[in-house]
Amino acid sequence: MVQDLHFNNRKDKQADSRFKFRLVLTLLFTVGLFSLSSAQSCGVFGTYLQNGVCVPDVIVNLSTIVMLISLTVAAILYMIGYALENAKLISFSKDLIFQLLGSALILGMYLGIVASLNFWAPSLLSTNFVFSGGPSIREISGEAVGNWETLQSHAEHYVNCLLDYSKESIKQILFLTQIISVVASSSLNLAIGSFSQFIPIFPTGGGLIPIASLGIGALATIVIQLTLQLKFLKLWFAFFNIILPLGLLFRSFPYTRAAGAAMIAITIGFTIFLPIFYLVIEDIGYNYLPADHKDVCNDTPVHFTKLKEFLKVIGLGFKTAFNDATKVIEDEVSNEDYTAMFEILAIQATILPLVAYLVVLNITKRIAEILGGEIDFSTLVRLI
Amino acid sequence: MMERMKDLTNWKKERKRKERKTNALQTDTLQTEILQKNTFQTDAQGIPLSSGAFILFVLLFLFNLSNLLSAELISPENLPTGCEVATKLDFGNQTGPTSAEQNWKSLSFIGLLLSAALISIIYMIGKAMDAPGLMARAKTDLIQVAVTGIALVLLYGILSGLCAIDAKEFGFGFSSFFDGANKYFEYAGSMALKSYLECTNSIMTLTGLATLNVMSPDAIVLGNFVKIGVFLKPYAGYNIPIGALRWLANLVMLSISLMKGYSLVLNAIQVNFLNLLFPAGVVLRCFSPTRDFGGVLIAISIGLFVFYPLLFSFSYMIIGQPSTSVDMPEMNWHDKIMGQFMIFESATIAPYLLFIVMPSKIFSMGDISSNMLFDSFSSVGEVLLVVIILPAINWIILTAIVRELSRVLGQEVDISGLARMI
Numbered sequence A: 001m002v003q004d005l006h007f008n009n010r011k012d013k014q015a016d017s018r019f020k021f022r023l024v025l026t027l028l029f030t031v032g033l034f035s036l037s038s039a040q041s042c043g044v045f046g047t048y049l050q051n052g053v054c055v056p057d058v059i060v061n062l063s064t065i066v067m068l069i070s071l072t073v074a075a076i077l078y079m080i081g082y083a084l085e086n087a088k089l090i091s092f093s094k095d096l097i098f099q100l101l102g103s104a105l106i107l108g109m110y111l112g113i114v115a116s117l118n119f120w121a122p123s124l125l126s127t128n129f130v131f132s133g134g135p136s137i138r139e140i141s142g143e144a145v146g147n148w149e150t151l152q153s154h155a156e157h158y159v160n161c162l163l164d165y166s167k168e169s170i171k172q173i174l175f176l177t178q179i180i181s182v183v184a185s186s187s188l189n190l191a192i193g194s195f196s197q198f199i200p201i202f203p204t205g206g207g208l209i210p211i212a213s214l215g216i217g218a219l220a221t222i223v224i225q226l227t228l229q230l231k232f233l234k235l236w237f238a239f240f241n242i243i244l245p246l247g248l249l250f251r252s253f254p255y256t257r258a259a260g261a262a263m264i265a266i267t268i269g270f271t272i273f274l275p276i277f278y279l280v281i282e283d284i285g286y287n288y289l290p291a292d293h294k295d296v297c298n299d300t301p302v303h304f305t306k307l308k309e310f311l312k313v314i315g316l317g318f319k320t321a322f323n324d325a326t327k328v329i330e331d332e333v334s335n336e337d338y339t340a341m342f343e344i345l346a347i348q349a350t351i352l353p354l355v356a357y358l359v360v361l362n363i364t365k366r367i368a369e370i371l372g373g374e375i376d377f378s379t380l381v382r383l384i
Numbered sequence B: 001m002m003e004r005m006k007d008l009t010n011w012k013k014e015r016k017r018k019e020r021k022t023n024a025l026q027t028d029t030l031q032t033e034i035l036q037k038n039t040f041q042t043d044a045q046g047i048p049l050s051s052g053a054f055i056l057f058v059l060l061f062l063f064n065l066s067n068l069l070s071a072e073l074i075s076p077e078n079l080p081t082g083c084e085v086a087t088k089l090d091f092g093n094q095t096g097p098t099s100a101e102q103n104w105k106s107l108s109f110i111g112l113l114l115s116a117a118l119i120s121i122i123y124m125i126g127k128a129m130d131a132p133g134l135m136a137r138a139k140t141d142l143i144q145v146a147v148t149g150i151a152l153v154l155l156y157g158i159l160s161g162l163c164a165i166d167a168k169e170f171g172f173g174f175s176s177f178f179d180g181a182n183k184y185f186e187y188a189g190s191m192a193l194k195s196y197l198e199c200t201n202s203i204m205t206l207t208g209l210a211t212l213n214v215m216s217p218d219a220i221v222l223g224n225f226v227k228i229g230v231f232l233k234p235y236a237g238y239n240i241p242i243g244a245l246r247w248l249a250n251l252v253m254l255s256i257s258l259m260k261g262y263s264l265v266l267n268a269i270q271v272n273f274l275n276l277l278f279p280a281g282v283v284l285r286c287f288s289p290t291r292d293f294g295g296v297l298i299a300i301s302i303g304l305f306v307f308y309p310l311l312f313s314f315s316y317m318i319i320g321q322p323s324t325s326v327d328m329p330e331m332n333w334h335d336k337i338m339g340q341f342m343i344f345e346s347a348t349i350a351p352y353l354l355f356i357v358m359p360s361k362i363f364s365m366g367d368i369s370s371n372m373l374f375d376s377f378s379s380v381g382e383v384l385l386v387v388i389i390l391p392a393i394n395w396i397i398l399t400a401i402v403r404e405l406s407r408v409l410g411q412e413v414d415i416s417g418l419a420r421m422i
Helices: A002-042 A059-084 A087-126 A151-185 A203-234 A236-252 A254-288 A307-322 A325-333 A336-370 A377-383 B002-025 B030-039 B049-069 B082-087 B104-129 B132-164 B177-210 B236-285 B288-318 B333-347 B353-409 B415-421
Strands: A047-050 A053-056 A187-192 A195-200 B214-222 B226-232
Touching: A059 A087, A087 A236, A087 A254, A151 A203, A151 A254, A151 A336, A151 B236, A151 B353, A203 A236, A203 A254, A203 A336, A203 B236, A203 B353, A236 A254, A236 B288, A254 A336, A254 B353, B082 B132, B082 B236, B082 B288, B104 B132, B104 B236, B132 B236, B132 B288, B177 B236, B177 B288, B177 B333, B177 B353, B214 B333, B214 B353, B236 B288, B236 B353, B288 B353, B333 B353
Parallel strands: none
Antiparallel strands: A047 A053, A187 A195, A187 B226, B214 B226
């Protein structure tokens, strides 16, 4: 009786696992079919699919052909192994076939997800990842549904906005330093008859130079890293075109499997997760910016070229000379315009992208581990 | 039943005998054991290698000696490419990386023959002295010679295949992977130079403008006796960003040297690595005590010869295979400074004129200077990708491949320790 019960339990478990296996297979088949149908709409040769957009290419197809050749070679090896009754050859070719099938599955799934971005990514226009139900920055920045091209292009647009803001900031700070330096370096010569007297206008103005130098240095770093971010985002083309096919190929062979897995993981991380995380950091920045400065794309930094702002800076100089400098600076830092400028340049353009890259790199590392590889980012960072 | 028992006893006896034999062999690595059991079950006693190998060796030695004596040097400007080193073998009277007396194929072949001859002698000595241990070791080494020979043929096949494919036929901007790597270094170097020139142009312009002194003793004239003179530096503020620019220019200049260094390493790898390290590795791999080290040498030479240029070719593809002729910026700092000098000089001629000219000049030059600064900073950002980030990624992949290869061929190379040392 007890034996029967055990037997029935085992049977149930087997049936359950069979059902799960079939469910997974059905899901994979659906994803594969979906990606295949999307890819076919693009044409079989000479094109590939990215965010639902067909782009001409030869390498992806070349890699597909090489993968097919590898599959044929593996199958032939398997047959030879059987004919010669060589267990080692059979197990090697079996492993090779499984790996190639696995790579093909990964390609199918990846294509499916990337193709699906075309359908669900536009809905992100009206989302707010940080406060659900809150207004979306992507809507107020004027990027209407019709203008939305791809997730990637939106991330590029956002970084471009930050670059433009930095460029304007350089212009404003340079103007300010220029005006201060003109006043600080100027002297008047009052000549009455044979009498003459030199009078420096603002001799202590030179004291502001180290602060201005610090500002320009910080802006240089911001512009450099934003340009790098933009370059990295533009590399999606290469990730999809070169790194993914190479990764699929490398993953098929035992000695290059780890490198191949790392390449596939990098492609997934940088073409899917990175643009999504740009949306997240965009929302975080949006929620912490002052009310009048929420739209980075249409916002401008403090305009020192305006007389009001210029006089305010001069006044600040006088205030610090006569009062407690720390108190004056504290009061001015709480000024909304200066706060917004600082938040955009330091937090939105520098710290938040850094956090996004850290998260994406960690995800990439985990994906690489799942696919059978490992990425040693610490050595990379040390090298850089 | 009795027969089965007999069979079982015989099988056990046979197994014990084999175990004793295997213990006596004292083979060095697991890989060798597997090869012995599965692939090379031929009895080394039956191979008449020693005499044949010796004759071949003598013939090759004489041939090489005659070549060496009548050799002509190849000029350093016309050094062969990696593919020529990999596939060509000159038997003419020229000495160089492709000539028979220096090329990896002939050297490795001679090395294998020499090793086989030496092992045969060791085997003979073992036989003469009736030392089964020595004989067994010699047999194992002989099998390794055969394995290395097969690996040599395989490598030649792979290299020939890689070099035979003209990548231009597939729509690439380079013909071979060596060509691709060279183009990458050339492009990255040009980009770094462009960025350096942009930074230098900005430094020169801003320094020139910052030193401009305007002296107008009669700027304001109040009657016959009272005059107010103005002495100022209209662009003194431009001294401030020069420090940041100078730092960036130094960084970029270092990048130019780095790219030159990478290019030189590629040349050295193309010409010397396969020709020097590989034959040495082949010979060392044939003998038990040096097998692991030989494997490491082979791994390093193959890893660097094949994967170093291959990875940089991929990088060239990643950046979109741009043209190596980069448009250099116009070094127009002199014109800008002279223009401002002329304007301010003429503004000091008449009273009050300076106050009309100065505000507009400060605004217009502010725009020009801030654009120059932004362009310089951006160009440095662009350069960092091609001269630091992509090469760093390539080095990581390269070290991983070399480590994996060396593990397969014998001993794991402590790459991380090497990197720390560097």
